[in-house]
Amino acid sequence: MLTRDEIFTALSDALEEMFEISPADISLSATLFEDLDLDSIDAVDLVIKLQQLTGKKISPEDFKTVRTVGDIVDQVSALVQS
């Protein structure tokens, strides 16, 4: 079972590796599209990465409401507990 901290760490690593985002910029309140400069295509890549990390299927629909790093942690956390 992953804790929220572990999820956050894994997500930060992924964001740094995939999108060249400096860890200093990553916080729970950082918005993906504005603060971290992701685009909608990046979001698709990120969903795939999260599926690999969690081993669970994530539907793009669930991801539509996601705005911040914290939202992703919530989603993933709910997913791994279900």
Next chain:
Amino acid sequence: MWARLNYGWRLLGTAVGFAVFSVGGLLMALMLFPLIAMTAPDTATKNSRIRRLIHAGFRGFVRLLSILGVIEFNQSGRKQLLACRGEILIANHPSLLDVVLLMSLLPEAQCVVKHQLWNSRFLGSVVRGAGYIRNDIPADQMIEKCQLEFDQGTNMVLFPEGTRTVPGKPIKFQRGFANIATLCGADLQPITIRCTPPTLLKGERWYEIPDEKMKFSLVTHDKILTGDYLDDDLRTIAARRLTRDMEQFYQEKLCNG
């Protein structure tokens, strides 16, 4: 005296140009497009015929402006453009005429068009009929549509700045073109468009013409092979690198000759 006469003549020519463009566009939209739509056996044929008609119209229009002496168009990149197949043609966007000049050289190109034009009274039927791609559709659908076009060898015109270039400001590219390139595996054909003196800028009215004849040039550069970027990096990183490299390339080309 001569300068004033010349100015007056070019102003008149510009007025004629705008009038011909408007009336010609209207006639096409009202008569030729519906005719094509009625007679074409399927959507693909309809789109293709309308794109060819747009090309022919723009070509005639550019010729008219050249004959009137309103513009001078140096199209040295024409040959290389015509040889492109299934590639992304990217260009800077200094003036209102860029699209017209580019499309006058390309018999049948696809482009991504801002969605506001879909409901435009004037251009709505043009962009719908030609089957151009709206810029507000979901990313996955956009990629799918682009892939279909590339598979058929169609080229795609994109202005990475997303809007007309602001003179004197550093070039800033959006990542969309690099996303399409890296996801569809399409190569890039960079084009630089120059317009001296700067004219028809964003926010300028049609009659604000420069003191001398507008000179446009359209130059093609070495192709960028997207595969080279994808070899070393994740797609997401490759797209970012590609965007940065192209930004820098245009910055250097446009500022240092």
